[in-house]
Amino acid sequence: MKKSKVDIKEYSDVWVIGELIDGNISPVTLQLINVGKKLANKLNKNTIVVIVGYGEKDRVTKLLNYGVDKVLYIEHKILRNFNVMGYTEAIYKLIEERKPEIVLFGATSMARDIAPRLAAKLDTGLTSDCIKLDIDERDGKLLRTKQGLGGNLITTTICPRNRPQMSTLIPNIYRPANYNEKIFGQVEIINPEILCEDYKVKFIKKIPLEDKKVNLADAKIIVSGGRGLGEPSGFKLIRQLADTLGGIVGASRAAVEAGWIDSRHQVGKTGTIVRPDLYIACGISGAFQHQSGIYDSKCIIAINKDPYAPIFKICDFGIVGDLYEVIPALIEEINKKQQRYFDNFP
Ligand SMILES: Cc1cc2nc3c(=O)[nH]c(=O)nc-3n(C[C@H](O)[C@H](O)[C@H](O)COP(=O)(O)OP(=O)(O)OC[C@H]3O[C@@H](n4cnc5c(N)ncnc54)[C@H](O)[C@@H]3O)c2cc1C
Known part of the structure; x- marks a missing residue:
């Protein structure tokens, strides 16, 4: 749905959409925190990790050791396993309510499923598969750099009028954020109202890969x-x-x-x-x-x-x-x- 004019001053903070893989925090989440903190420092805003799951509060709390200001943990039984419709709905509602200025995802299969859906629902721009993210010092806009035309072109795009500014970042380009014993942030648990009957996609079963040794x-x-x-x-x-x-x-x-x-x-x-x-x-x-x-x-x-x-x-x-x-x-x-x-x- 097309939104009426957005007041970009209402939007604040840098969000990193984290991922849990079999209950473990994925490496790309830590890389996104690293880049998210750099962007937030330039804007003098907070870095907030949003993570979806169920029964993982202890693990999710560990994200505070990577220097983030807050973890928003969306917790619901239905979201224990990845469900594209449930995850999209839960994150969409939170974005509408809290209005982040920037939302970052890893360029993973999960993000490839939910980020374009979110961008369409939010009527905002998404640049996928970025290799570099930065802030334009003149006006504070997110600069999203990616390769195009089979690598013959490097493009940097902005999202001038709509919010949030959204990007997916290719994993392993940025180093993970440093671990710190000292924590200063907090975890806020969000319990969304979700009606699973409404979802066209349902989780049936997880089939483990035979050979897990590909690292x-x-x-x-x-x-x-x-x-x-x-x-x-x-x-x-x-x-x-x-x-x-x-x-x-x-x-x-x-x-x-x-x-x-x-x-x-x-x-x-x-x-x-x-x-x-x-x-x-x-x-x-x-x-x-x-x-x-x-x-x-x-x-x-x-x-x-x-x-x-x-x-x-x-x-x-x-x-x-x-x-x-x-x-x-x-x-x-x-x-x-x-x-x-x-x-x-x-
Ligand atoms: C959006 C997009 C994303 C992509 N992402 C990736 C990616 O992540 N990774 C990736 O790899 N590709 C990716 N590709 C595909 C990429 O463009 C190439 O098509 C692919 O890498 C080619 O694979 P290849 O080198 O094995 O095959 P080919 O290009 O066909 O090369 C085969 C080579 O083998 C050599 N050869 C043949 N027989 C022998 C022999 N007996 N002994 C020695 N040499 C021999 C040939 O001389 C040739 O150089 C992507 C493409 C797109 C459009």
Whole structure:
């Protein structure tokens, strides 16, 4: 519904929409607090975390250790598990009532579901997948920077007349807020009136993922495979190299979309932004969206049979060749080296 003219002076404070994953505070929540506090300091306003759940008061209270002024904990039995309609309704009502100036989300699946719905209901602007957020020193507006047109363009947008100003931020770009023993904020519990019968979407059951060990964000060594593998079984070779090096398996979006590997392995703009000591890209061309997820790697090695593949422009070491010849040779060499190392032990 189109709103009549908004009085932007009525809006105050920076809100971070936090997330609980299986009862734990998600890493992106702490990263958002870090950036939210920076924005709030520039505006001389409060940083407030809004989090939805049920029976998690103790965990939610821990957010105060990250230097926020307040935690608004929306608690309701129906909201124990994510429900797009329930979460949207509960957060929408709170925004309408309290009028935050800025609302930030992580660019996560949950936010991709609820942030556009909220923006439409609130008749305000949303810039998704931002890589940088700042305040315009001239007029205090939120500057939302994101990449566009396949990375060939960086745009910074503002939301001049409507409120709140809303953005989703790509995870792992900002560091998490620092933990502090001393707390000064407080938790306010909000018990919304929610009629679950009204929701068109209902939670039925949670199916746990079989392999939970994909933690790309913290991995020190990642070996990734792309479309160049040619077939799903190519990932056996990728895993073999990863195991030899004590690393974990990553993938390009093309490999994920081909159904060769689970999406939790996807590295890149819409996958996970990684910062390993060693990143090995095998049969990956190095499209901009993949590159933007690996820039912070300490060392990038690329294996590709096309000497003009873009990945060679950003890698530290490039091997031009067929990955099915190069990887087995690499594994053999590493194993030989390890053997020599152990043979030299007294
Ligand atoms: C909005 C949006 C978001 C996106 N987000 C992501 C993202 O997060 N992550 C991501 O990865 N992509 C993302 N993409 C997709 C991205 O644009 C590319 O399409 C994708 O990264 C290509 O994957 P690839 O390099 O595996 O495949 P290709 O580009 O097809 O490259 C395959 C490479 O393998 C090489 N090759 C082939 N056979 C062999 C062999 N036997 N040995 C050695 N090399 C070989 C080829 O020379 C080629 O360079 C996104 C796209 C969009 C539009």
